Amino acid sequence: MNDNLISGVLHSKGFGSNVQSVTENDNCVVLRIQSPTGEGYMTLYMVMKGVYVMFDEFHLESCESEFKNMENVFCIDHCRQGRIEHENLLGSKFYMESGDLKLGRRINHSGRIHMPNGYYYGMTIGFEVGEAEKSIKSEFPGIDIEIEAIVDKFSASDKTNSSAEEYFIRRDSLLENDEHIDHILAEMYNIPNEIRMELFKVKVMELLLRLKMLDKSLYKDDRLYIPASQAEKIKEVHKLIVESPGKNYTVENLSQMFGIPESTLRKNFREIYGSPIYKYIKKVKVNKAAELLKNDSNLKISDVAENVGYDNPSKFSAAFKDVMGLTPFEFRNL
Known part of the structure; x- marks a missing residue:
């Protein structure tokens, strides 16, 4: 990965001063975040322009993230192992455990992260909506995917409501109603190096198609907000x-x-x-x-x-x- 792209990735995602680049190649950068309670690694792959897949592996209890999100970013977060606490700017906290899924813009992201069990392993699929739309139309011209429509489906314009900006699906509900999404996400953790980038593109598109067809009425956003x-x-x-x-x-x-x-x-x-x-x-x-x-x-x-x-x-x-x-x-x- 060239220096301009690395700096662009780091700047556009706004990871902050407590995150350092450890290594990089043509399409991947490994980042380290440190805190007094431990450290974590984020391995970020640029799948297409405007589309990235990032794997998080944290062995720490808590950290202060300086992450600054852009309003045109849409994220799909998946918890693979462990637990993670999210705190929003309105003073409430909620928790993701193994298999849970969260979709949204992260508008009320506070930057305070806590791992109740001391570790977390998960994945984020991120879209810079405008750029992602162009890339998908260019690479998959025969597939009808509108990123904006998916964003609108899983988030709302009311930025004062902590529950409106993101959508949460527990794993048991996902398995009951659309186990294919769970399978797609599970497969993304185990792709061989030789075909990783090609299959990332395929899996991201497969996931978007499933989300496009997903009937939200079958799911209840039953996360518990704790003051x-x-x-x-x-x-x-x-x-x-x-x-x-x-x-x-x-x-x-x-x-x-x-x-x-x-x-x-x-x-x-x-x-x-x-x-x-x-x-x-x-x-x-x-x-x-x-x-x-x-x-x-x-x-x-x-x-x-x-x-x-x-x-x-x-x-x-x-x-x-x-x-x-x-x-x-x-x-x-x-």
């Missing part, structure tokens, strides 16, 4: 759980400690971390126990159980096997 203040309280609950694996907390305890109604605590914790709170607590305890079993051979299994809050060795063994698939004794002797 930022509530989300921060849930993160405080999470921090307490992770830092105190030896303590036994109930939802009632945590509700009183943090001033969150029990039903709200359960619902929002599941939305942010992708797991019921009791199941998450058990996983934290078992992971800590596994660490102790491997790193300190002098500790008896009963001592390990006590260290992570289990007074009953039988209950500890059952919980450990439920999470790890092995008993503590089997795990230690691997």
Whole structure:
């Protein structure tokens, strides 16, 4: 990729000063974003003029993105693995998990990104609408695709409404109503290098045709918006759980400690971390126990159980096997 195109890509996407170019070739640039909690990589392919495919791989908890979007950009975001928190400029947060799809202009993108589980792997297919329209008509003259019509279908002109600018589809709804879209996206992660650029073009067009035919009435945009203040309280609950694996907390305890109604605590914790709170607590305890079993051979299994809050060795063994698939004794002797 020549210097003018690289600088053009970086400038037009407005990635910001905390993003550096790592390497590039004729049609690809690899970018790195860093934060105090880790780093992430974005591999961006220029498929056609005005059309790009970008793969995100983040191993961090949070970062401040300086991304500045242009109003004529339309994005299709797909979560492959992990979870990602999006915060809009209106002070609300929502979450994407594996298989979820988001389409829109990102007008209210705030730049604050959080990965509740410490990692995220996904893909963005981006269109600079005017240029993309020209490229598609030039490369695929026999296919009737109007990018503007698809943009209008999945976004609205009301820029004060955080839910109007983007459309969200959960994976279970996608599989129920149009599994072809899920298959197209899955295939894009596994294209051989030798035919990558050619197949990217084909897959992008196939996806656009499916979106053109998609019946929006079959889908309910059921994402849960969480006020930022509530989300921060849930993160405080999470921090307490992770830092105190030896303590036994109930939802009632945590509700009183943090001033969150029990039903709200359960619902929002599941939305942010992708797991019921009791199941998450058990996983934290078992992971800590596994660490102790491997790193300190002098500790008896009963001592390990006590260290992570289990007074009953039988209950500890059952919980450990439920999470790890092995008993503590089997795990230690691997």
